[in-house]
Amino acid sequence: DQQVKQNSPSLSVQEGRISILNCDYTNSMFDYFLWYKKYPAEGPTFLISISSIKDKNEDGRFTVFLNKSAKHLSLHIVPSQPGDSAVYFCAAKTGTASKLTFGTGTRLQVTL
Amino acid sequence: GAGVSQSPSNKVTEKGKDVELRCDPISGHTALYWYRQRLGQGLEFLIYFQGNSAPDKSGLPSDRFSAERTGESVSTLTIQRTQQEDSAVYLCASSWSSNQPQHFGDGTRLSIL
Numbered sequence: 001d002q003q004v005k006q007n008s009p010s011l012s013v014q015e016g017r018i019s020i021l022n023c024d025y026t027n028s029m030f031d032y033f034l035w036y037k038k039y040p041a042e043g044p045t046f047l048i049s050i051s052s053i054k055d056k057n058e059d060g061r062f063t064v065f066l067n068k069s070a071k072h073l074s075l076h077i078v079p080s081q082p083g084d085s086a087v088y089f090c091a092a093k094t095g096t097a098s099k100l101t102f103g104t105g106t107r108l109q110v111t112l
Numbered sequence: 113g114a115g116v117s118q119s120p121s122n123k124v125t126e127k128g129k130d131v132e133l134r135c136d137p138i139s140g141h142t143a144l145y146w147y148r149q150r151l152g153q154g155l156e157f158l159i160y161f162q163g164n165s166a167p168d169k170s171g172l173p174s175d176r177f178s179a180e181r182t183g184e185s186v187s188t189l190t191i192q193r194t195q196q197e198d199s200a201v202y203l204c205a206s207s208w209s210s211n212q213p214q215h216f217g218d219g220t221r222l223s224i225l
Contacts, residue, residue, distance in 0.1 A: 004154070034213060043116070043203055043216030044155070089154060098143065098168060098210035102154035 003027045004092050006103035013110055019077040021106050023090030026071065030092040034100065035064060035075045038087045047088075048075070080110045114138065116217035118204050124223045127196060133189045133220045137206030144187050145207075145214055146179060147171075148200040155203060161187060162210065191222075199224045 005024045013019045021035075031052040036044035050057040050064045050073070057064050063076045077084055087107045091100040117136040125131055137144050146158040157171040161181045172178070176194075181187040191198055201221050205214035 006154075032211075036216075041218065043205075043218045046213040046215060049213060091155075098160045098162075099145065099157040099171065100147075100155070100214060101157070102147075104152070104154040 002104075003030075004090055004101050004103040006088075006090055006106050008106050009104070010107040010109070013080045013108065015082055015110055015112050016079045019075075019080045019084065019108055019110070021075040021077075021088050021090075021108065023073045023075075023103055024071060025073075025092050027092070027094070027101075028071070029094045030101075031095050032093050033064070033066060033073050034091045034093075035062075036089045036091060036102075037084075038089060038105070044089055077108075080108075082110050082112065084108060085110045116204055116206055116215055118202075118217035118220050120220055121218065122221045122223075124225065125194060126225050128193055130190065130192045131194055131222065133191075133202050133204075133222070135187045135189070135204030135206075135217060137185070137187070137204070138215060140184075141206035141208055141215075142184050143207045143210050143212075143214075144181060145205045146187070146189050147203045147205065149203060149219070150200045158189070158202075160210070194222075194224045196224045198222060 034049040035047040038044040066073045087105045090103040144161040147155040160168040176192045179189045201219040203219040205216045207214045
């Protein structure tokens with residue numbers, strides 16, 4: 001029962017262009033969403049989050065959009081840089097729970 | 113160091129042995145979490161500590177798995193009578209509170225032969 005889904009296992013984008021990573025969820029009780037970035041042999045690093053009371057949150061080159069009616073969120077990276085090449089995980093939680101429910105990740109490759 | 117520290121970074125053991133994994137959270141973080149990541153999959157929640165109590169153990173896969181935490185510091189995850197399906201990367205995370213973003217260590221890669 002995959003409550004958080006990242007349907008694209010990989011994505012390749014040219015340097016300087018926009019990267020768009022997508023995430024869908026099925027549990028309507030989720031009210032807080034996060035994106036993590038993971039390099040090989042390292043733990044995930046927190047990138048950006050969004051509460052369900054918002055539909056957009058920006059932090060520098062990273063913007064997360066939330067569409068509650070579609071149960072969909074996306075992470076936009078503009079402009080993409082080679083150092084952004086990593087696996088990106090979408091995660092969600094409900095207000096009453098502490099645990100995060102993760103998607104299976106999307107591997108982003110930013111090419112020169 | 114300033115981050116979450118886990119040891120050992122790698123552990124190879126024979127099926128049936130017990131293993132103990134250690135996590136040192138960020139100083140001052142009251143919340144501590146254990147997750148595991150099997151090959152090609154997302155992170156799977158195991159257990160959550162608030163201080164030294166564990167209000168959510170719902171992710172522990174069997175009674176072979178146990179964890180404890182001393183005060184608001186070190187936690188150990190113990191797997192008894194290891195099986196091959198226990199092979200995974202075990203990740204620890206900590207946060208100021210359960211409503212703050214979790215910060216992860218680099219994990220322990222456990223391989224059961």
